[in-house]
Amino acid sequence: MNFSPETLQIISNKILTMGLEFTPKLASALAVLIIGWIIIKMLIRGLSRIFDKTNFDEALEGFILSLASVGLKIILIVTVAAMLGVQTTSLAALLGAAGLAVGLALQGSLSNFAGGVLILVFKPFKIGDYIEAQGHGGTVESIQIFNTILKTGQRKRIILPNGKLSNDSVVNWTAKKKVRVDMTFGIGYNDDIDKTRKILQKLVDDETVILDIPATQIFIGNLGDSSVDMLIRAWTKPDDSWTLPFIMNEKVKKAFDKAGISIPFPQRDIHLYNEKK
Numbered sequence: 001m002n003f004s005p006e007t008l009q010i011i012s013n014k015i016l017t018m019g020l021e022f023t024p025k026l027a028s029a030l031a032v033l034i035i036g037w038i039i040i041k042m043l044i045r046g047l048s049r050i051f052d053k054t055n056f057d058e059a060l061e062g063f064i065l066s067l068a069s070v071g072l073k074i075i076l077i078v079t080v081a082a083m084l085g086v087q088t089t090s091l092a093a094l095l096g097a098a099g100l101a102v103g104l105a106l107q108g109s110l111s112n113f114a115g116g117v118l119i120l121v122f123k124p125f126k127i128g129d130y131i132e133a134q135g136h137g138g139t140v141e142s143i144q145i146f147n148t149i150l151k152t153g154q155r156k157r158i159i160l161p162n163g164k165l166s167n168d169s170v171v172n173w174t175a176k177k178k179v180r181v182d183m184t185f186g187i188g189y190n191d192d193i194d195k196t197r198k199i200l201q202k203l204v205d206d207e208t209v210i211l212d213i214p215a216t217q218i219f220i221g222n223l224g225d226s227s228v229d230m231l232i233r234a235w236t237k238p239d240d241s242w243t244l245p246f247i248m249n250e251k252v253k254k255a256f257d258k259a260g261i262s263i264p265f266p267q268r269d270i271h272l273y274n275e276k277k
Contacts, residue, residue, distance in 0.1 A: 029083040036076040044069050066145060112146040115162030119143060125172045130238065132171040134160055153242075174238040178211060181234050181244050185252050186227030188262040193220065196230055199255050204232065207247065209240040227264045 044065055051061040120143065125131050129140050131150070136158045138150030148165055150158040173179060187196050197218055204216045214235050221231030236244050256263055 025084055029080045032083060033076065033080045036079070037073075040069065040072045040076065043072070111163035112161045115164070115166035116143065116145050116148075118166045119148070119162055124170055125175070129175065130173040132173070133165055134168060136160065173241070177237065178214075178235050179238050179241045181236055181241050183232045183234070183245055183248055184221055185230050185232070185256075186224065186264055187230060187256070188264045189228060191228070191261045193228065193230075195259065196256075196261055199259055199261070200230060200232060200252070203248065203251050203255060204234060207234075207244075207251075209236050209244055209247070211235045211237070 047068065048061070048065055051065075119125075125140055127140050127142060131137070131140060136150060136152075138152040138156070138158050141149040141151045141157075143149075144162075146162060148160045148162055150160060152158060185200070187193075200218050201216075204210055204218070210216060211234075216235070217231075217233040219231055220228060222229040232248070234244065253263070
């Protein structure tokens, strides 16, 4: 298609005019975008410092900062688009349609998001608590928008979706300052029960990780097939509840050996009869 020189001159003039009109808008929009982005970072950093000074909940702090950052950036982008001449009503309708499509495609993620909000609001556990849930156990390392991260004693990292976590049972071992640890030690039927109780009581009194209040209980827990099971119910701090049984196992074994108290193992008596025909 051939254009006449007059037509080409008109087109070039219009392009030049549009460029002259749009360039200031583009420059202003870019300036607003850059300055706004910097201001948002400064606001988020300042809000984080305020949270740190007021000892704000660590999990809720991360959630609020992330939400505030995303919200402010969306407002900034909409503002820049309006400066460039994009109608905000059309942009809002487009964002709404895109949000609906994404929501339908990511129903599981939205469920996890809602679960994260419920966990942060009702606080069944917090960062640093030891919990058991969904067949896993570990210390809560972080509570994110969609997942909760656990750290095990073997330094494993477990990621639990918040949707299931907020709708299922959770055992929080560190919700209270004291936990009870039950330990069973078997002795033979021929051993002295009172003597054994005194030995166990001495071990309990000497063990520093066992709390004095509530008082430790020592009694016969069960009369087994081959042993009398002595049960110790001791109270300790949550952090010591995992090591206490190992400590007591060693001390009880050494004390029983020294006192001549047997630790029986399953055994069976067999009687043979010689019947004459």
